[in-house]
Amino acid sequence: MADKVSVVLPDGSKKEYSAGMAISQILRDFNQALAKGALATFLNGRMVDLSEKVQEDSEIKIINFDSEEGKEIFWHSTSHVMAQAVQDLFPGVKLAIGPPIKGGFYYDFDTQKSFEPEDLARIELRMKEIVKQNHPFKRRELAKSEAEEIFRQKGENYKLEILSELEEDRVVLYQHDDFVDLCRGPHVPATGVIKNFKLLSIAGAYWKGSEKNPMLQRIYGISFATKDELDQYLKRMEEMKRRDHRVVGKELELFSISDEVGPGLVLWHPKGAMIRRIIEDFWVEEHQKHGYQLIYTPHVARLHLWERSGHTGFYQEYMYSPMQVEDEHYQLKPMNCPFHILIYKSKLRSYRDLPLKLAELGACYRYERSGVLQGLFRVRGFTMDDAHIFCKREQLEEEVIKLLDFSLSMLKTLSFEKYQIFLSTRPDKSIGEEKNWEKAQDALRLALEKQELEFEVDEGGGAFYGPKIDLKIEDVMGRPHQCTTIQFDFNIPERFDLSFVDSDGNFHRPIMIHRALLGSLERFFGVLIEHYGGAFPLWLSPVQVRVMPITDEQNSYSAEIESRLKEEGFRVERDDRNEKINYKIRKAEKEKIPYMFIVGKKEVQDKNVSVRRHKKGDLGRFDLDEIIQKLKEEVKNKTVQPVAI
RNA sequence: GCCGAUGUAGCUCAACGGUAGAGCAACUGAUUUGUAAUCAGUAGGUUGGAGGUUCGAUUCCUCUCAUCGGCUCCA
Numbered sequence: 001m002a003d004k005v006s007v008v009l010p011d012g013s014k015k016e017y018s019a020g021m022a023i024s025q026i027l028r029d030f031n032q033a034l035a036k037g038a039l040a041t042f043l044n045g046r047m048v049d050l051s052e053k054v055q056e057d058s059e060i061k062i063i064n065f066d067s068e069e070g071k072e073i074f075w076h077s078t079s080h081v082m083a084q085a086v087q088d089l090f091p092g093v094k095l096a097i098g099p100p101i102k103g104g105f106y107y108d109f110d111t112q113k114s115f116e117p118e119d120l121a122r123i124e125l126r127m128k129e130i131v132k133q134n135h136p137f138k139r140r141e142l143a144k145s146e147a148e149e150i151f152r153q154k155g156e157n158y159k160l161e162i163l164s165e166l167e168e169d170r171v172v173l174y175q176h177d178d179f180v181d182l183c184r185g186p187h188v189p190a191t192g193v194i195k196n197f198k199l200l201s202i203a204g205a206y207w208k209g210s211e212k213n214p215m216l217q218r219i220y221g222i223s224f225a226t227k228d229e230l231d232q233y234l235k236r237m238e239e240m241k242r243r244d245h246r247v248v249g250k251e252l253e254l255f256s257i258s259d260e261v262g263p264g265l266v267l268w269h270p271k272g273a274m275i276r277r278i279i280e281d282f283w284v285e286e287h288q289k290h291g292y293q294l295i296y297t298p299h300v301a302r303l304h305l306w307e308r309s310g311h312t313g314f315y316q317e318y319m320y321s322p323m324q325v326e327d328e329h330y331q332l333k334p335m336n337c338p339f340h341i342l343i344y345k346s347k348l349r350s351y352r353d354l355p356l357k358l359a360e361l362g363a364c365y366r367y368e369r370s371g372v373l374q375g376l377f378r379v380r381g382f383t384m385d386d387a388h389i390f391c392k393r394e395q396l397e398e399e400v401i402k403l404l405d406f407s408l409s410m411l412k413t414l415s416f417e418k419y420q421i422f423l424s425t426r427p428d429k430s431i432g433e434e435k436n437w438e439k440a441q442d443a444l445r446l447a448l449e450k451q452e453l454e455f456e457v458d459e460g461g462g463a464f465y466g467p468k469i470d471l472k473i474e475d476v477m478g479r480p481h482q483c484t485t486i487q488f489d490f491n492i493p494e495r496f497d498l499s500f501v502d503s504d505g506n507f508h509r510p511i512m513i514h515r516a517l518l519g520s521l522e523r524f525f526g527v528l529i530e531h532y533g534g535a536f537p538l539w540l541s542p543v544q545v546r547v548m549p550i551t552d553e554q555n556s557y558s559a560e561i562e563s564r565l566k567e568e569g570f571r572v573e574r575d576d577r578n579e580k581i582n583y584k585i586r587k588a589e590k591e592k593i594p595y596m597f598i599v600g601k602k603e604v605q606d607k608n609v610s611v612r613r614h615k616k617g618d619l620g621r622f623d624l625d626e627i628i629q630k631l632k633e634e635v636k637n638k639t640v641q642p643v644a645i
Numbered sequence: 646g647c648c649g650a651u652g653u654a655g656c657u658c659a660a661c662g663g664u665a666g667a668g669c670a671a672c673u674g675a676u677u678u679g680u681a682a683u684c685a686g687u688a689g690g691u692u693g694g695a696g697g698u699u700c701g702a703u704u705c706c707u708c709u710c711a712u713c714g715g716c717u718c719c720a
Contacts, residue, residue, distance in 0.1 A: 106715095114649060203715030204648025211717070215648045218715070246713095250656080259693080259711055318719085335720095364720080369646050370711090372718065384720060482720070520720045551677045578677075586681035600679055610680080618680055 008059035010034065023060060024050040024189065037064040037225070039073050039193065040186040047073075049139055049186040065225035075100035077137065077188040078197050078223040079107045084179035085126035086219070089119075095181065096158045096207060096216050104222035108205055110158065115217055120199040123219070127197065134192030135176040139185055147171050150180060158207065196230040197223035240477055245529035246375040252534050252591065254542075255376065255525075264373045264380030266522055271542035274571070275528075276521060278540055280361060282413070283385060283518070290406050292359040292387055297339035299363060303329035309338040310495055314464065318366045336362035337489075337514060340388040341496050344510075349500040354510060355391035355399055361521065362386050376526030377481075383521040389513040390498070393439060396511060400447035400469070400486060407484040407517045411473060414528065415537070415640040418474035419483070421453055424461035431464060432490030440488045440511070441467045465491035475531040483524070487514045535592040535614060539635045546593050547574045547609075548584045550600035557604045561597060561624065568628050589614060594641075595631065615641075 004016045009030045017026055023043065027035035027050070040049055042061040047069060054060075063070045079098035082105075087093055090113055098107030109115075144163060150173070151159040159182050163171065174183045176191055188194065199221040207213035224230040241247070249255050254272030261267065268276055284294060303322045306312045311319065315334060322329040333339075340358045349356065363383050372378055391399050411419070423444055426437045444467055448455050455469070462468055466488030472480040489512045492498075499507040518524040528536075538544055545565055549558040555576050565572040573593075575584045581598065588596045596612040603609055603621065611619045611627055622630075633639075 117650075201714055202649065205716045206647080209716065211647065215716080217648075220715085257712095263711070366720085368719080369717085371646060371648095371716085374713090378719080382720065386720090485720070516720060518720090523720065548680095550679055553677075578675095580676095580678050580683060581680065582678085583682055584680095589681055596680080598680065602679085612680060 005054055006057045007054060010060060010062050017054065019055055020053050022050070023048070023052050023054060026054065026060065027062065034062060038062045039064055039070050039188045047186050049137070050189045051136075051139070072100040073186055074188060074194070074225065075105035075223060076183070077191075078194050078221060079105040080137075080174065080176065080179065080181055080183070080187070081127050081130050081191055081194055081197075082123065082199065082219065082221055083107045083109075083181065084130055084177060085123045087179065089122060089126055094158060095156055097162070098181070104200070104220060106205075106218050106220045108207070108216040108218045110207075110214065110216050115202045115219060117202070120202070120219070124197070124199055127194075130177060131191050131194050133177065134190050136190040137185075137187035138175045139187070140173045140175065141170055142173065144169055144171050147173060147182065151182070154180075194223055196225070196227050197221060198230060198234065236477070240530075243477070243530045243533045244375075245377075245526040248529050248534040249376070249526075254529065257375075257379075262380070263370060264368060264378070266376060266379055266381065272525065274542040275536065275540050276525060279414075279518075279521070279525075283361070283410075286406070286410060287359045287387070290357075290402070291355075292357040295340070295343060295358050295360050297336060297343075297360060297362060298333075299365075300330045300332050301338065303331045305338050305342075306331045308495055309341075309492060311335065311338075318368070320365055320367050332365045333362070334364055334366045336360055336364065336384060336386045337388060337492060337512075338496075340386075341492060341498065341512075344388075344390055344498060345496060349390075349510070351392060351500055351502045351508075354500060355389050355395050356510075357387060357389050359385075359387035376522045376529075379520075379522050382523065384516050385518045385521060385524075387515055389515065390500075390510040391513070392500075392502070392508070393511055396440065396443035397446050397450075399513065400443055401450060403486050403513070403515055404447060404451050404453065404469075407471060407486075410517055411483070413638055415531065416473040416475070416483075420472045420474070420480060421448065421455035422458050422461070422470045422472070423448065423455050424458040424463075424468050424470065426462055426467060427460045427464060429464055430462070432466065436490050437467065440490075444469050444486070444488075463487060463489075465489045473527070475527055476533075477530070481519075481523070481527045483519045483527075484517050485515065485519070488512070489514055535594075535641070537638065537640045538594045538631065539638045541592075541594050542571060543573050543591070543593050544571045544631070544635075545573075545595045545597055546584075546588045547572060547597045547599065548581065548588070549574075549576050550581050550598065552576065552578065553601070554599045554604055558597075558599050561599065561609060564624065565597075565628070568632070570628075570631065585612065597627075 003019055005019045006014055006016055007026060008014050023041050024035065027038055038050060040047060040063045042063060043052060044058050047063065063073065065071060065074055076099065079100065083095055083098055086109060090111060092111065094110040096108035096110060098105065144166065148160060148163050151163065162182060171182060172184055173180050174185055174187055199219055201220045203218045203220065204215050205218040207216055222233060224233065249272065252271060253269050255269055256267045257263070257265065258267060287294065303312070311334065319334050320332045322331045343358060344356060361383050363381065365381050368378060368380050373380070389399055425441055448469070468485060468487035470482065471484035473483045474480055493509055493512050498510055500510050502508045547558045547562050549555050558574055558576060562572050562574045575587070585596060592614055594614050598610040598612060608621050608623050609627065610621050613619055
């Protein structure tokens with residue numbers, strides 16, 4: 001072995017060190033300040049601990065908290081510290097797994113005791129001690145049999161199960177203080193690094209995610225490199241709570257879900273219904289522009305229809321039980337497609353009719369297990385902004401491009417410009433000819449590429465009846481929400497024996513695309529509420545202007561303004577209660593009404609209004625015609641105020 | 646569905662074995678007010694529902710319903 005090794009340092013420079021020197025030492029020599037923030041390193045592209053020794057000519061790159069890898073390492077190490085704290089405080093608790101996740105980490109434990117919120121504080125205290133003691137994380141590679149012996153002695157049967165599934169002969173353990181865990185690593189150098197953490201919640205989780213396995217107790221947590229980041233995170237959590245559509249929906253009287261009606265069934269209150277109506281009008285207008293024909297279909301149909309469509313087979317678990325009417329069974333619809341198909345089938349179709357686009361805001365009912373319901377995000381009765389496109393195979397790609405454009409422009413208007421796109425391909429269990437699948441998948445892929453849209457491929461993630469594109473929008477808080485879906489269906493056209501006469505005079509089977517752009521109006525509304533934090537842009541606001549006289553001397557003038565605004569097509573309210581103007585302003589601000597028109601003596605005299613904008617404050621005095629013009633522009637342009645978080 | 650937590654006035658929360666209390670909202674009155682809460686008064690609850698323990702239950706127990714956080718799944 002050479003005495004000296006040549007090391008390429010993070011800045012690209014080269015330097016010689018004696019072989020066997022630890023990376024941490026080399027980094028300290030390289031740059032004290034940078035070394036301090038290092039959690040681990042890439043050694044020749046391989047993620048390793050800082051304690052790893054350099055034995056050959058190498059390249060070193062620092063991993064710090066700012067990178068994905070850094071966060072994962074940091075969170076993973078925090079989960080080890082938490083697990084130790086839990087075992088210290090509650091002897092006998094068994095360890096399952098404790099990985100880092102998107103936003104933090106968790107650890108699953110098996111114990112008779114059920115953790116309570118107060119326990120989190122105790123665990124945090126113990127964690128603080130462990131952090132203070134600054135135990136180094138020690139890596140140890142050993143034979144699998146040795147590791148098995150260690151965990152057998154500790155009675156860690158979940159670890160033994162994991163070990164038994166590993167193919168390698170040698171495995172890695174990490175130890176800090178007296179806590180040992182099976183772990184590939186790397187880890188932060190010592191527990192002292194993890195100063196800023198917070199345990200967030202306790203939840204049940206099945207071992208390996210399967211309902212057949214025992215239920216474990218999971219503790220979620222988060223940690224950061226600096227206190228600032230942790231504070232910011234906690235602030236963001238607060239903000240998310242404040243924006244929760246269930247909270248805002250109640251405060252602003254947008255919707256409710258009543259016990260007496262049933263879980264997952266939404267009552268749209270006047271203000272929420274107003275917003276929905278505006279979105280629907282917009283939707284209808286856009287669909288007509290894009291060559292769709294609007295239809296209406298019933299909420300129930302003979303069970304037979306659902307048998308023919310195949311839903312009673314593959315979709316039964318999500319369907320409400322059928323109801324009996326005059327010895328016939330009827331089924332509440334979980335989807336709209338069979339109806340649309342029957343409209344397609346109502347007459348002989350020619351290639352000249354294609355692509356035929358039938359659209360409907362169709363109310364569907366699906367049985368969702370009680371535990372999964374969540375505000376407007378997950379309900380049992382919802383309205384799909386559904387459409388079905390019947391076309392020839394050659395039209396596929398063009399139709400998908402049109403769909404993507406349509407969806408993205410609509411979402412842009414509703415102020416969603418960030419999204420993730422997924423292309424899901426053929427699953428193992430599926431129907432249809434291979435060549436159809438390939439053509440359809442190619443069409444989807446080509447369309448995405450032509451539009452220069454980035455996407456991820458979810459291999460085998462398609463429905464059994466066809467491949468699909470899913471689009472998730474990202475809200476201001478950076479959370480993704482399932483939105484647009486574009487799905488091919490090779491199943492239903494077969495089952496209903498769909499056909500059209502092509503230019504060659506022969507019958508052919510059309511391709512069918514199911515698509516929803518907003519997904520469901522309920523969920524989309526929930527997303528919108530949180531995205532805007534309840535402060536809807538002017539064009540969507542259920543109340544756009546509130547006129548507020550300062551004293552009752554201005555009541556008649558304010559009534560004049562109110563009726564003028566109404567004539568101009570605005571949604572107006574007047575607050576002529578016997579209250580101080582500050583009180584009225586406070587009310588209007590809390591209700592997030594975009595514009596407040598304040599009229600006092602001066603305004604009556606000069607025949608104008610004082611205008612106050614929600615969140616911005618006083619804009620000064622305006623001539624009524626002038627401000628009406630301004631607001632009309634704002635509505636017409638569907639202007640969105642910056643949606644700050 | 647499963648695990649855990651929660652459920653008190655329209656809303657936010659308090660009380661805790663001795664038949665519930667505040668703030669806001671509502672209503673009434675006074676006040677006539679200039680850019681985020683004027684004052685006073687009135688009314689409002691079989692403490693989610695059912696059963697049990699007890700002289701007595703909002704409080705303890707059982708069941709049930711719903712909500713919340715997850716597991717899983719999806720529009």
